[in-house]
Amino acid sequence: MEKNIKQWATEVMEQSQRIAIPFITHPGIALTGRNVLDVVTDGQAHFEAIYALDEKFPAAACAVIMDLTVEAEAFGAQVVFSENEIPAVTGRLVTDMESVDKLAVPDMSTARLPQYLLANRLVAENIRDKPVFSVCIGPFSLACRLYDMSEFMMACYSEADIARLLLSKCTRFILNYCHMLKQQGMNGVVIAEPAAGLLSGEGCDEFSSQYIKQIVDAVQDDNYMVIVHNCGNTGQCTQAMLNTGAKGLHFGNKIDMEAVLHECPQDILVLGNIDPVGLFKTAEPHVMKEAVRELLEKTKGYPNFILSSGCDVPPHTPYSNIEAFYDALYEFNSDM
Secondary structure, three states, X not given: OOOOHHHHHHHHHHOOOOOEOOOOOOHHHHHOOOOHHHHHHOHHHHHHHHHHHHHHOOOOOEXXXXXXXXXXXXXXXXXXXXXXXXXXXXXXXXXXXXXXXXOOOOOOOOOOHHHHHHHHHHHHHHOOOOOEEEEEEOHHHHHHHHHOHHHHHHHHHHOHHHHHHHHHHHHHHHHHHXXXXXXXXXOEEEEEOHHHHHOOHHHHHHHHHHHHHHHHHHHOEOXXXXXXXXXXXXXXXXXXXXXXXXOEEEEOOOOOHHHHHHHOOOOOEEEEEEOHHHHHHOOOHHHHHHXXXXXXXXXXXXXXXXXXXXOOXXXXXXXXXXXXXXXXXXXXXXXX
C-alpha cells in the first residue's frame, strides 16, 4: 500500500461507511486446489491462496494465515501436520530452569520461517491497493506452547524466574521475526495472544502485555501498525491489551463489542467479532447475515470499529456464509 498506515487508519475512522477485515484465509486454500498442508509448508502456495481469496472476497485489508505453530517449531517443538487441518504443537520442549536456560533463540533461517517470510514478501509485492498484515504468535502463547499451557500458567506464579526467562527469549525471537516481516514490505502485524485470555487482567499485563509492548515500541510507526489479537479475553484483559500501545486491538466472539468500544479510546482501531465456528462455519447464511447486521447496528456509534471474524475462520467454511457476511455489510452501508 502506497500511503502510510497511520493515514489509512485515520481515513477509516473519518468515513461513514463500515469496512470489513475478516480473517478468512483458510477458505482461500480451496480456491487454488491446494490443501492446508501445502499452504503451511510452501510460501508460494500460501501467497496464491491469499491472492485468490482477495480476488473472490476483497476485504479492506489482507492478512496471511494465522498458523501459531511456526514459531514454536522454530524453537524445536514437535508439530503434527495433516492435509486438511491446521498444524498442532505436541509435547513439551522445555520443563525446568535448566532446559529454559539452554534454549537457543532461533534465527530466521530455521524450520518453516523462510517459507512464511516468502509468503509475506509475495503478498506485499502483489497486493498493493490495500494494507497487508503479517501474523505471528504472542510471547505468552508461544511460551505456553513450549512449556505446556497448564504448567506454564502455574510457573508464572510459582516459578516466576523460569517464566520470565522463557518470556524474554520468546519476546526476543518474536521481535526479530517482526523486524524481518516488516522488511518484506508488510504494513503491519497481528500479534495473536489467545492464551493470555486465560489470565486475569493483572496477569495479562504482567506476563503478556509488558512483553508485547517491547515489540510494539520497537516496530510500530507511521508505516507499520501492530494489532493485538486476544480471542480468549472476556473483558478482564481489555485494559491490559490497551497497555501494549498497539494501534489496533482484535477481539474474539466471547466478548461484548459494544462494551469494548466504550472502554477503548477512539483513536485505536477495534476489530471483531463474528463467531468463526458457530456462525462462519456452521450457521445458515440467513443466521450469519442477521448476526452481522445486529453487530453493525450495535456498534454504529463508534467510528473506530472494523467488522471482522472473532478469530481465524477454520478450513471448510462454506462460501455462502462469507457471502452472507459481506451482503450484510453492503446492505448496512447502503442504508447509511
